[in-house]
Amino acid sequence: MAKTIQDLIIGLKAGELPTVEDLSQLLAVRGNDSRLLLQAADSVRSAVMGNAVHIRGIIEFSNICRNDCLYCGIRRSNKAVSRYRIPDEEILETAAHAKEWGCGTVVLQSGEDPYYVAERISKLVRAIHAMDLAITLSLGVRPRAELRAFREAGADRYLLRFETSNRAHFARLHPDAPIEDRIRCLSDLRELGFQVGSGFMIGLPDATLEDVARDLLFTRQLQLDMIGCGPFLAHPDTPLRNSGQLPEKSVYYHVIALLRLLNPHAHIPATTAFDALDKESGRNRVLEGGANVFMPNLTPGKYRKQYLLYPNKPCVDEEGGACMLCIRGRLHSLGREIATGRGDAWRLTNAERSNA
Numbered sequence: 001m002a003k004t005i006q007d008l009i010i011g012l013k014a015g016e017l018p019t020v021e022d023l024s025q026l027l028a029v030r031g032n033d034s035r036l037l038l039q040a041a042d043s044v045r046s047a048v049m050g051n052a053v054h055i056r057g058i059i060e061f062s063n064i065c066r067n068d069c070l071y072c073g074i075r076r077s078n079k080a081v082s083r084y085r086i087p088d089e090e091i092l093e094t095a096a097h098a099k100e101w102g103c104g105t106v107v108l109q110s111g112e113d114p115y116y117v118a119e120r121i122s123k124l125v126r127a128i129h130a131m132d133l134a135i136t137l138s139l140g141v142r143p144r145a146e147l148r149a150f151r152e153a154g155a156d157r158y159l160l161r162f163e164t165s166n167r168a169h170f171a172r173l174h175p176d177a178p179i180e181d182r183i184r185c186l187s188d189l190r191e192l193g194f195q196v197g198s199g200f201m202i203g204l205p206d207a208t209l210e211d212v213a214r215d216l217l218f219t220r221q222l223q224l225d226m227i228g229c230g231p232f233l234a235h236p237d238t239p240l241r242n243s244g245q246l247p248e249k250s251v252y253y254h255v256i257a258l259l260r261l262l263n264p265h266a267h268i269p270a271t272t273a274f275d276a277l278d279k280e281s282g283r284n285r286v287l288e289g290g291a292n293v294f295m296p297n298l299t300p301g302k303y304r305k306q307y308l309l310y311p312n313k314p315c316v317d318e319e320g321g322a323c324m325l326c327i328r329g330r331l332h333s334l335g336r337e338i339a340t341g342r343g344d345a346w347r348l349t350n351a352e353r354s355n356a
């Protein structure tokens with residue numbers, strides 16, 4: 001007899017490994033089954049990760065990129081973007097604000113910009129480390145020696161999405177480098193002692209629900225500390241400008257719920273792109289369906305409109321202080337509090353429990 005949705009959810013909660021078919025079925029649920037799935041994710045998030053939301057302030061410090069990924073608004077072929085690098089002093093000022101505003105972590109993100117050689121990044125990392133903030137880097141694929149230098153300078157975490165586990169799709173979307181480079185980089189990061197984050201874009205062109213299910217299983221296999229996934233949104237200045245969205249919006253939210261059920265201890269952000277999918281409510285809905293992290297944009301206002309990886313990005317007319325106030329309001333309305341402390345990987349903060 002076919003398993004009911006309730007059976008599948010009970011199985012996931014018990015730690016059973018689902019099949020691609022099981023996950024495809026769960027991704028497509030509607031009505032009351034959809035509510036059951038989101039509630040199950042919310043209850044696992046609450047039981048395992050607690051009620052507090054970790055705030056990681058993101059600084060998008062350069063939009064210069066040597067790559068030409070087909071989906072990305074700051075791909076090197078997009079001549080409509082005016083390119084910037086935020087001066088080091090301004091990056092550090094912004095990090096100091098992050099600390100004042102109550103962020104436990106600063107995330108430094110950029111395109112793959114060759115100007116930022118290892119020593120330049122390491123200098124920034126050392127200065128931010130001295131402010132007693134956790135540091136996450138999101139700089140794309142880097143050689144192992146550079147990653148080691150970042151770690152020695154005090155970087156704690158690294159984010160690098162694999163984007164899709166379908167090798168043929170990956171190759172079509174990324175003309176510059178094969179998926180093996182990313183997988184190699186993720187394993188280097190783990191070996192070097194980073195807390196590692198990865199994830200995929202939901203609803204890439206040609207992706208079926210089975211592809212999404214395989215992405216979910218691949219994510220679980222990577223045993224990640226942090227998992228960032230968000231909807232693919234077609235950017236008008238890219239070759240994928242006419243690519244459609246998934247037929248059902250609810251699928252995007254089901255992905256996050258399933259990530260939580262499959263990875264109970266991972267830090268999972270309500271990524272910014274959800275607010276582009278559902279204006280002002282997307283990230284809140286994700287926080288109610290499995291997520292426990294929020295990443296406010298702290299990039300100084302004058303640069304924000306030039307860091308549009310996808311269209312309808314929220315907060316581009318705001319400054320960091322406004323986003324921080326906004327978050328307090330959002331969390332209050334959801335009955336969640338702001339976490340204190342750095343929000344390190346569960347396996348580090350719960351070492352005794354996980355060894356028991």
Ligand code: 5AD
Pocket residue numbers: 071072073161163200201230231232233234235273309310311
């Ligand atoms: N839509 C949604 N997400 C995108 N990203 C890049 N381009 C887009 C887009 N058009 C995501 C990628 C990348 C992250 C920084 O932003 O997943 O890893």
Ligand code: FES
Pocket residue numbers: 296297314315318322323324326327
């Ligand atoms: Fe930026 Fe709401 S999070 S204005």
